[in-house]
Amino acid sequence: MKEIERTWLVGKMPSIRGIKKDKISQGYLSNKRNPLRIRQKGKKFELTKKFDIASYDESVKEEINVLVSKEEFKKLWPLTVKSLEKIRYYFPLKNGLLAEMDVYQKELKGLVVVEVEFKSVEQMNSFVPPKWFDRDVTLEHWSGNAYLAGKNFKDIKKYL
Numbered sequence: 001m002k003e004i005e006r007t008w009l010v011g012k013m014p015s016i017r018g019i020k021k022d023k024i025s026q027g028y029l030s031n032k033r034n035p036l037r038i039r040q041k042g043k044k045f046e047l048t049k050k051f052d053i054a055s056y057d058e059s060v061k062e063e064i065n066v067l068v069s070k071e072e073f074k075k076l077w078p079l080t081v082k083s084l085e086k087i088r089y090y091f092p093l094k095n096g097l098l099a100e101m102d103v104y105q106k107e108l109k110g111l112v113v114v115e116v117e118f119k120s121v122e123q124m125n126s127f128v129p130p131k132w133f134d135r136d137v138t139l140e141h142w143s144g145n146a147y148l149a150g151k152n153f154k155d156i157k158k159y160l
């Protein structure tokens with residue numbers, strides 16, 4: 001499946017009252033670029049592998065997701081070399097789009113980003129973000145979760 005998305009810092013926090021959310025724990029099984037990821041999102045467990053389509057464009061990747069059982073997740077989790085936790089809030093947008101705001105927890109507390117996934121590159125390129133979105137960080141090396149895992153807020157503050 002092709003993943004087409006952009007990531008922004010959050011400027012002014014929107015109200016989260018009544019907004020659907022999930023707690024996410026995700027870990028990575030290596031320190032290599034695009035490592036195998038294991039994730040618990042609510043009651044869902046999955047393995048994910050992302051592949052670069054174009055080395056210069058982080059907004060479009062090939063992605064493979066495989067559901068695993070809770071027991072498989074528990075056996076794989078100790079194999080992770082780095083991890084992170086976040087709360088994801090889901091904000092409906094126009095044209096059937098969804099803004100997923102990630103509020104990072106623990107070591108990365110203070111970092112808040114929002115992602116939007118698109119059906120096409122054309123839709124992504126014509127998207128006008130809401131006022132509460134701030135700087136687009138999609139192409140910034142530090143903004144991917146595989147980079148952020150294992151870091152703390154002090155490590156990434158200079159990029160904000």
